Amino acid sequence: MSQKNSGDGNRSARERLQQQREREKAREKQRRILIVSAAVVGVLGLAAVVGVIAAGGDKDSGSDKAGPVVAPTGATEEDGKPAIPTGKADAPSTLAIWEDFRCPACAQFENAFRDTIHELEATGALKAEYHLATLIDGNMGGSGSLRAANAAACAQDAGKFTAYHDTLYINQPPETDDAFGKNDKLIELAAKVPGLDTPAFRGCVNDGTHDSWVAKSNEAFRNGGFRGTPSVLLNGESIFPQKGNEQISPENLKKWVAEANKGKKPGTASPSAG
Template identity: 85%
Template sequence: MSEKNRDGSNKSARERLQQQREREKARERQRRVLIVTAGVVGVLGLAAVVGVIAANSDKDGDSGKAGPVVAPAGAIGGDKPAIPTGKPDAPSTLQIWEDFRCPACAQFETVMRDTVHELEASGALKAEYHLATLIDGNMGGSGSLRAANAAACAQDAGKFTAYHDTLYSNQPPETDDAFGKNDKLIELAAKVPGLDTPSFRSCVQDGTHDGWVGKSNEAFQAGGFRGTPSVLLNGESIFPTKGSEQISPENLKKWVAEANKGKEPGTASPSAG
């Protein structure tokens, strides 16, 4: 073989090898995306175990028991306090027990929030958010409590959903108690138009709803839940699975459609707050 042909052959071989490596890298990137997308449920299920540990260790932690129980505007639930969202006459109800410091809760919200908002807007679904303080008890600090109180203050201002989503979109690492600082919570309120007001700041700094958050956390502790997030559709657990099906945006839509068959969508205006 001539030197020229040999060089051409080697170059061609190198090019084929490079192309093969690029294809392998592309497949690996795609595989990772699929794993992240499809594996969220598995991660959430594993993280729920952390919630169990937190639930067992949050015996003497600061769960907001001190002080009067001052419910935020429009709160419901009695002994199981909750903040409702969506049309109150929607035929199906999604109960979500969450902790603002919980990484699995943030992952759940990242994957599912758009679908929940869509179903709420259509009148098919209303949600009830129950706020827990498990991570404070497990990791120390007060970020779960402080963030939950701030979210209740946002409910008073009629901005709960936007602020709730903002907190999860800006959640610090689980071991970082950044949400334990009221200044940080007020800083994040600036991302929600119209929320950063003197009344909101005062509510956050005074811990106005600490007692109510503590009552909600007690309801979680007494509820027999495995961890956060705990998600129920019309009283039936759907996290991480409903029967043999894993939770996903597509499955949530299907489950709600099945539950609502023959029922009219809700049309009433959301509750005050």
């Protein structure tokens, strides 16, 4: 009788141990699922957070300046959406980028995709259209979005938009620091772009020459149904943070452009100003 009880006890112990192992496996599987889910939510949450910012962007951003709209040299406008073009004008694909120079997510996008965009532009596969917004000013106060956008438009007048645009994002201050609201800071950064820091550029920055043009661009952003910045569209289709079921990445951007350009000749026209 005692041997039977002993056998039953051993089986019970083994069963409890097996059950414990199964529970541990289940917990580990759940932990892995949560980790993967968190990573996905982290990517998608970026757009969601920025979208919340945009939703509150109807506050006065300080960009609604009265006065004539003075577009920067070479700027374009289609369907009431002012833009600064870069790349070869006859490139078969167009990347429309809606950005705010104070937006941290915009800096993350630019710093991750800058080289890829420049490479695609250089080969004539892609041209870009930069639309400037000032939603961070409207949500957090200050004028850094507006002042930086005007300075970038002034750089476009000098044919140095791309270099200055990249410099602003590389040197972007924290979102809560309105350093770009100071013209002296914007002029200081212009010294990093050879040939940009001229009396004409300084005058354009200090006079707010393109403030009303920036305000018009921001109004187009507010009326465009965008969820936030950056909003990135390839040939009119949103690709940030994903296109269909694929997450955006430098490799996927190249693939999507190649697919869109299949059977089309690369652009050969002189690069757009900037």
